Structure formats: structure tokens, C-alpha cells
Amino acid sequence: GIQVEQSPPDLILQEGANSTLRCNFSDSVNNLQWFHQNPWGQLINLFYIPSGTKQNGRLSATTVATERYSLLYISSSQTTDSGVYFCAAFGSGGYNKLIFGAGTRLAVHP
Amino acid sequence: SAVISQKPSRDICQRGTSLTIQCQVDSQVTMMFWYRQQPGQSLTLIATANQGSEATYESGFVIDKFPISRPNLTFSTLTVSNMSPEDSSIYLCSVDYQPNTEAFFGQGTRLTVV
Numbered sequence: 001g002i003q004v005e006q007s008p009p010d011l012i013l014q015e016g017a018n019s020t021l022r023c024n025f026s027d028s029v030n031n032l033q034w035f036h037q038n039p040w041g042q043l044i045n046l047f048y049i050p051s052g053t054k055q056n057g058r059l060s061a062t063t064v065a066t067e068r069y070s071l072l073y074i075s076s077s078q079t080t081d082s083g084v085y086f087c088a089a090f091g092s093g094g095y096n097k098l099i100f101g102a103g104t105r106l107a108v109h110p
Numbered sequence: 111s112a113v114i115s116q117k118p119s120r121d122i123c124q125r126g127t128s129l130t131i132q133c134q135v136d137s138q139v140t141m142m143f144w145y146r147q148q149p150g151q152s153l154t155l156i157a158t159a160n161q162g163s164e165a166t167y168e169s170g171f172v173i174d175k176f177p178i179s180r181p182n183l184t185f186s187t188l189t190v191s192n193m194s195p196e197d198s199s200i201y202l203c204s205v206d207y208q209p210n211t212e213a214f215f216g217q218g219t220r221l222t223v224v
Contacts (some may be wrong), residue, residue, distance in 0.1 A: 041218045
């Protein structure tokens with residue numbers, strides 16, 4: 001089945017810094033999503049982005065499906081951005097199984 | 111967006127007991143999914159719940175340990191049976207309103223087994 005790898009595993013930032021999180025996947029995908037898991041465990045949808053570029057405030061994401069990677073950009077980071085960021089993908093075989101990467105644990109310090 | 115209500119939000123249970131987690135969706139969906147997130151780990155799919163048929167379990171998960179009900183198109187339950195401390199995890203339900211499109215998650219159930 002599809003493999004999803006995220007980097008870096010851990011990231012520490014000062015408030016106001018920018019960062020880029022990467023997600024590589026091993027096969028073509030029908031669906032690519034980015035999530036933010038807050039300290040209470042809730043999984044927040046950030047982007048549904050099988051291809052192309054999207055922006056939402058200080059966050060943006062780009063998926064290059066032909067090269068099998070996606071990037072999540074966080075600009076002007078805030079302490080509330082802390083938590084774990086997951087990317088997840090469905091494989092292209094038509095089976096509704098969302099495969100998660102291991103996550104990037106982000107800590108933003110004031 | 112989606113409204114997925116999951117309860118309880120957290121619980122502390124004695125080993126050997128069972129806990130049933132409920133997931134209610136704001137509109138009808140064909141498939142509902144249950145995930146487990148062990149401490150410090152990523153999410154792993156436990157099973158897919160279809161209305162009117164038995165749930166489909168992933169490798170490493172069995173019906174006796176994680177029985178699932180799906181009585182209608184907006185509701186599902188997951189039971190964690192005969193619990194041990196190793197079952198301490200966050201359990202999340204998920205739906206996608208159209209197959210292979212954006213998935214949405216409930217707020218999760220944080221289970222601690224003592």
C-alpha cells in the first residue's frame with residue numbers, strides 16, 4: 001500500500017518565524033490532506049489538496065502530484081500553531097483508507 | 111465542513127471493563143471510519159463501518175476486541191472490550207461525505223485504562 005513520510009519529525013520555532021513541512025508519498029494519490037492536531041487531541045482540517053496550491057491566512061499548501069510530494073507553509077508563526085501536523089492520503093486504488101504520516105511536532109516559543 | 115459529535119470526550123476505565131464510544135454525524139454518510147492513536151504515535155485505521163453490513167477490520171484488529179455497530183447512516187459505535195493499559199489511546203471517528211474526498215474527524219475520545 002501507499003507510504004506517507006513527513007519531515008522534519010520535530011521543529012522548534014520562535015514566534016514570527018516561517019517554516020515548511022514536507023510530505024512525500026510513494027504512489028499516486030486521489031486525496032491529500034493536511035491536519036493540525038491541537039494539544040487536546042482534536043484533529044483540525046487545514047487543507048484538502050490533491051494537487052495545486054491553496055492558501056488560508058498564514059497557511060498555504062502545495063501538492064505536486066506528479067512528483068509525489070506536498071508542502072505546508074506556515075508564515076509568521078504563533079504559539080497557537082504548536083501541535084502536531086499530519087498529512088494523510090488515500091491511495092489511487094479506490095479504497096477509502098486514509099494513510100497518515102508520522103507527523104511533524106511543532107513547538108512555537110514566544 | 112461537517113459536524114461530528116463523539117462521546118465521551120475522555121474516560122478513565124478499569125482494566126477488564128469495556129467502553130462504548132459513540133459517533134453522531136450531522137447528515138447521512140455511506141461509510142464511517144474508526145481510528146486509534148496511541149500515545150505519541152500517528153493514527154491507524156481500526157475498521158470501516160458500513161450501514162447494513164459487518165464492519166471491515168484492518169490487519170491487527172479483531173471484532174471480538176473492537177465490536178462496531180452501524181444501525182443507521184448517521185450513527186456508529188465502537189466498543190473497546192476487556193480493556194488493558196495498552197488500550198490507552200485516543201479513538202477517533204471519521205467520515206467522508208463523498209468517497210475518497212475530504213475526510214472529517216470527530217473530536218476524539220481520550221481513553222486511559224488503569
